[in-house]
Every structure is written in structure tokens, then in C-alpha cells.
Amino acid sequence: MVHVKRSVFFLALLLVLVVLLLVYSVTRASTGRQKLHLMVYFLREMDPPNSSEEVSLVDPVLLESSPQAVPPCRYVLALSYWEKMTQGVTNLLSLLRFARLWKARVVIPFVRKSSLFGLPLGQEDFWNFHDNKTLVDQELPLDLLFQLDDFKGNPQKNSRYAPMIDYGDFIKELDLQKGEEELQIFYVKIVYAQQNWISHPGTIDCSTLMKINKHWTDPNFPGVNVACCKINGALPTLPENISSLCGFKSMSSYVVIFEVWQGITRPNPDRYFRMFVPSEFFRNDTAISPVLPHSQYVIGNATEFIKHTTGTDVEYIGVHIRTEKLAINSKHIDDKKCITSAIEESKKLSVEYNISHTLYFTDGLPYNNKLRPFYRSYVRLMTARGVKRSVYDPLLFNGVDNSAFIAQVEMQVMSRATRLVVCGGGSFQYVIIQRFSKRNSNPIVRIEGCS
Incomplete structure (x- = not known):
């Protein structure tokens, strides 16, 4: 009986060795694409049920391809x-x-x-x-x-x-x-x-x-x-x-x-x-922030503007007044009071933190003709309050005379301020706040009831 058991054991062991040799030879002969299929299969099996969104949306070829496999045309x-x-x-x-x-x-x-x-x-x-x-x-x-x-x-x-x-x-x-x-x-x-x-x-x-x-x-x-x-x-x-x-x-x-x-x-x-x-x-596809990093060209122009306006390594307060939003919402808010409040808050910060430079930025003349009278009245109000608006001139700093480029340079300048005051709201102002917050832990002064 002992000899029979030993024979069965050695026979089973021999069969296992044969199977392993066959698997090894097949594996050696398999192509990289077959290995990739196996890898994709196991990755799919390991994914939790709620993370398989891409499988149902994408051509399977895309899943089996490396990120480098984007067709050229x-x-x-x-x-x-x-x-x-x-x-x-x-x-x-x-x-x-x-x-x-x-x-x-x-x-x-x-x-x-x-x-x-x-x-x-x-x-x-x-x-x-x-x-x-x-x-x-x-x-x-x-x-x-x-x-x-x-x-x-x-x-x-x-x-x-x-x-x-x-x-x-x-x-x-x-x-x-x-x-x-x-x-x-x-x-x-x-x-x-x-x-x-x-x-x-x-x-x-x-x-x-x-x-x-x-x-x-x-x-x-x-x-x-x-x-x-x-x-x-x-x-x-x-x-x-x-x-x-x-x-x-x-x-x-x-x-x-x-x-x-x-x-x-x-x-x-x-x-x-x-x-x-x-x-x-x-699902499982969180969009990145729309706040893209500025180019070195924008950053360089902002640096030169700051040097020219305040000097090197000098603290300043940045104020952004979104005049177009104030004009659009003028039936529901006290737009003139919003502007005067922003000016008053910036002056308080100047005294409290001993910051002598304040840069006031507004958006430019609106494309909508109906909003232009509002814009002009806001400029007159700021002038009457002794405020000189800061304006980046691309011709002075080897920049580009393009309204979007000008706006991005001014945004970069405001994001580097020591203190920030905002009024009016809107997506552009939101990005200013995001850029400022990434560089600075100081609290932002938001003029309430003005957006």
C-alpha cells in the first residue's frame, strides 16, 4: 500500500512539472501585446465597481494601449x-x-x-x-x-x-x-x-x-x-x-x-x-482647476511693472473693482457705495499695516455700449476720491497690446500683493483670489453685498 501511494505521489509530481514546463514555454513565446492583455485584465478585476466608468465609455483599444499610443492624425x-x-x-x-x-x-x-x-x-x-x-x-x-x-x-x-x-x-x-x-x-x-x-x-x-x-x-x-x-x-x-x-x-x-x-x-x-x-x-474624473499657471512672458511683464510702479521688494495693497459686474447688478446693489467701501478698506489696511503703496485695478471699457456710462461714472468717482487707477501699458514693458494679455499681467500683479481687496465678483475676480491665496495666507477683504 505504501508503494502504491508513493507511485501516485511521484506521478502527480511529474504531471505538475510537465504543466509548469508547458506554461513556461507558452509564456516565453507570448508577445508583449498578450502580456498587456493580461495586465489590463487583472487591472480591471482589481478596480472597485464604481471606478470602471472608463471601460464603458472608451474604445477597448484605448484601454489596452499605453498613453503614447495616440494616433498622429x-x-x-x-x-x-x-x-x-x-x-x-x-x-x-x-x-x-x-x-x-x-x-x-x-x-x-x-x-x-x-x-x-x-x-x-x-x-x-x-x-x-x-x-x-x-x-x-x-x-x-x-x-x-x-x-x-x-x-x-x-x-x-x-x-x-x-x-x-x-x-x-x-x-x-x-x-x-x-x-x-x-x-x-x-x-x-x-x-x-x-x-x-x-x-x-x-x-x-x-x-x-x-x-x-x-x-x-x-x-x-x-x-x-x-x-x-x-x-x-x-x-x-x-x-x-x-x-x-x-x-x-x-x-x-x-x-x-x-x-x-x-x-x-x-x-x-x-x-x-x-x-x-x-x-x-x-464619476471619478475630477477636473483640474481652470487656474492655469502663467507663462514666463506674463510673469516677466508683471515683474517689470511692479518694479516700475512700487520698486523692488516693496509691499503693496492690491485692489480689484469689477466694474462690469457692478454695472450689471446696479439695480440690486448700491454700486457707488461698493466702490467707496473698497477705497476706504484699502486705506484702513494701509494705515494698519504701514503699507504706502496701493494699486487699484478695474476692468477696461466694456464692449456693451449700455454699460459704458456706468464705467465712466465709476472712474469719475474714483478720481474724486483721490484714487489713481493702475494700468499696465504693454508698450512700456515689451508686452503685447492684447486685452487678454493685459488682463493676465494685471492679475499676476494683484496676486503678488501683500494685502488684497476685491469688489464686484465674477469669474475673473475668482481667479485673482485663487492665485493670491496660493502665494499668501493673509485674509482677503471682500466688500459684502457687492456681487
Whole structure:
């Protein structure tokens, strides 16, 4: 009986050794891609149930690819980001989240006055990507204002966002592609602020769109194939829905152009001005702060302005009065009292902390003609109170005569103040407060009842 048991034991041991040898040989012969499949499988199994959002939203190929596997010829851009700089950047970041799921890159937009646009001004009448025209003086690439290094490269540091590509590199890559395959352009119009949209979303005749390049719809125009579609912004929409409706889900390369990108939101009856996306899109996907770090160009101009105005290493009080918001809300608040209160508070701080320099900043002359009389009356009030407004002049500091650039330099100056007084509210002022708080632990004086 003992001999039988020993025989069974040695036979089982031999079988185990054979199995191990077979597994070893298969493992040696397996490719890197097979190993990657196993790795992805085990990672998926280890994820908690609520963290598997990306599995349902993203092409499985994306999950099995490294961050470096972004195809070279998939691009997304918006002709307009709808709002001024602060909210425009927020809208841009939401587009980066969408484009990541398409494995595409987003073309770095341009700053025109104080708004973001996807293409240079010279391209408006004839959007031919292969014609890289010289930019006008007041039109700037966004990375002249902000550091975007974390969004560039492949892989980039912010892996939850699509990488960005300079407009010039975008042009060069399309030039290299020219002649190899037809360029697929998908022009997407999102219909916002519609609670009950009767028409069915999907592809439409490009001739019905006013802003589409008519040359693209010409059958004799070489190397371009254009498709146009409409999306109902009030219906919860994911990137894969847009892909399916517009017909480019399985395309290997393309350019997606949004006519106007107004950002995204969870379904909310008070926010029909943005595109609705299901709540699952935001699950485990915390957006980064829209307070992007300033470029060295902006920082350098702010430094020179401070040296010229107060001197080097001199303490000063920063005051920001958001005149446009005060004018808009003038029916509900005492706008003049708000301004005088801000001036009085800054003078109290000056005495209490023995700070001799105070820099008063306001927004510039509003574009809205109806608000201009308010602005002029505010300036007269400040002058009557003995206040001289601080204004950064780009011509004195080798800067750029662009309203967005000027605003960012002044924001950088206010963020370096020893003490800060704010009045009026708004998203621009919110970013000033955020930048100041990152550098300074001193309390911020907010004029109550003025926003």
C-alpha cells in the first residue's frame, strides 16, 4: 500500500512539472501585446465597481494601449469657445476631456481680444489648413499667456486630458498626410438652450450651415471629405454618441470641428447654455482647476511693472473693482457705495499695516455700449476720491497690446500683493483670489453685498 501511494505521489509530481514546463514555454513565446492583455485584465478585476466608468465609455483599444499610443492624425478644435478668457479656458479643459476618449489631440486655440478661437483670423473666410498665414498682431497662441507644458507631449502629465498640439505643428502634420489619404473633416454644430428639440440629431446637409467652408463642399476640392451634423445639447451626450451620430467612430484619422463649444454640465434645467452629459462621465474624473499657471512672458511683464510702479521688494495693497459686474447688478446693489467701501478698506489696511503703496485695478471699457456710462461714472468717482487707477501699458514693458494679455499681467500683479481687496465678483475676480491665496495666507477683504 505504501508503494502504491508513493507511485501516485511521484506521478502527480511529474504531471505538475510537465504543466509548469508547458506554461513556461507558452509564456516565453507570448508577445508583449498578450502580456498587456493580461495586465489590463487583472487591472480591471482589481478596480472597485464604481471606478470602471472608463471601460464603458472608451474604445477597448484605448484601454489596452499605453498613453503614447495616440494616433498622429486625429485632431479636435472649436471655432469658438463662446466666453471670455476665464470661462473660455474652462470650456477648453472640458473639450480636452472629450477628445481624450477619441484618442485625439486638441489644437491650441488663439486669443483674440479677450476670447478664445480655434483658428487664426486669416482663416475665417477660407479655412484651408494647408495655408499657414501670418497671425495678426493682436492674435496670440494661448501658450503665450499660460504654461501648457503639462498638456503637451505624448504622454503628457495630465493623462485624463487629451494632449494639445501647436497650430503650426498641426499644419505640418496635415501637410505630411497630404496625398496619402483623404482628409476627413467632421463639422459639428451643437444646438444649445433647447429643451424640446423636434428635429432628429445626426448628419445634415453641409450647405445648410452658414459658417462651413464652401470650398470643402465642392466635389472638385482635392483631398477633403466633409460631413456635417447637429447635436441636441439638451440631451445627455457622450463622446461615443457624437462619434456614432456623425459617422466617425471607426475612422482612423480625422479633424473634428465644433462650431461653438460652450462646455459641458450634468443635466440641469438652469444650464441649458452648456451641453448635457450623463453624470457617469464625471464619476471619478475630477477636473483640474481652470487656474492655469502663467507663462514666463506674463510673469516677466508683471515683474517689470511692479518694479516700475512700487520698486523692488516693496509691499503693496492690491485692489480689484469689477466694474462690469457692478454695472450689471446696479439695480440690486448700491454700486457707488461698493466702490467707496473698497477705497476706504484699502486705506484702513494701509494705515494698519504701514503699507504706502496701493494699486487699484478695474476692468477696461466694456464692449456693451449700455454699460459704458456706468464705467465712466465709476472712474469719475474714483478720481474724486483721490484714487489713481493702475494700468499696465504693454508698450512700456515689451508686452503685447492684447486685452487678454493685459488682463493676465494685471492679475499676476494683484496676486503678488501683500494685502488684497476685491469688489464686484465674477469669474475673473475668482481667479485673482485663487492665485493670491496660493502665494499668501493673509485674509482677503471682500466688500459684502457687492456681487
